[in-house]
Amino acid sequence: MFSTVDPHHKTKRVSALERLLAKLLSYGTWIASFIVAIGIARAFVDANDVRLMKAGIGCLILLPMLRVLLMLFLFLRERDYRLAIAAALVLAIIVAGIVIGVHRGSAIAG
Numbered sequence: 033m034f035s036t037v038d039p040h041h042k043t044k045r046v047s048a049l050e051r052l053l054a055k056l057l058s059y060g061t062w063i064a065s066f067i068v069a070i071g072i073a074r075a076f077v078d079a080n081d082v083r084l085m086k087a088g089i090g091c092l093i094l095l096p097m098l099r100v101l102l103m104l105f106l107f108l109r110e111r112d113y114r115l116a117i118a119a120a121l122v123l124a125i126i127v128a129g130i131v132i133g134v135h136r137g138s139a140i141a142g
Contacts, residue, residue: 049103049106052102052106053099053102053103056095056098056099056102057095057099060091060095060098061092061095063091064088064089064091064092064095065088065092066088067084067085067087067088067091068085068088068089068092069088070084070088071083071084071085071086071087071088072085096126097123097126097127100119100122100123100126101123103115103119104116104119104120104123107119
């Protein structure tokens with residue numbers, strides 16, 4: 033007769049997902065920025081030591097990939113396979129772009 037399904041369940045799920053993604057991006061950006069700042073400070077001491085700065089920039093570049101990966105796992109957990117497939121496709125495109133970029137970069141370098 034009457035359904036006991038909460039009509040706001042999907043809204044609650046979306047807002048929880050948005051909060052989790054916002055935390056990931058916010059904390060990830062702060063951590064990566066801190067690593068870059070430490071790397072810049074170290075580069076002032078030793079101009080040849082830019083490894084930490086590069087690592088921080090790498091973290092900033094990886095944040096969108098982590099976001100898509102987190103969404104993929106959350107969609108799979110929610111059994112929303114349509115969105116999980118979309119997230120997996122986006123992740124595959126990002127990974128393909130990285131692989132192609134690294135391959136072309138190494139081909140150009142030598």
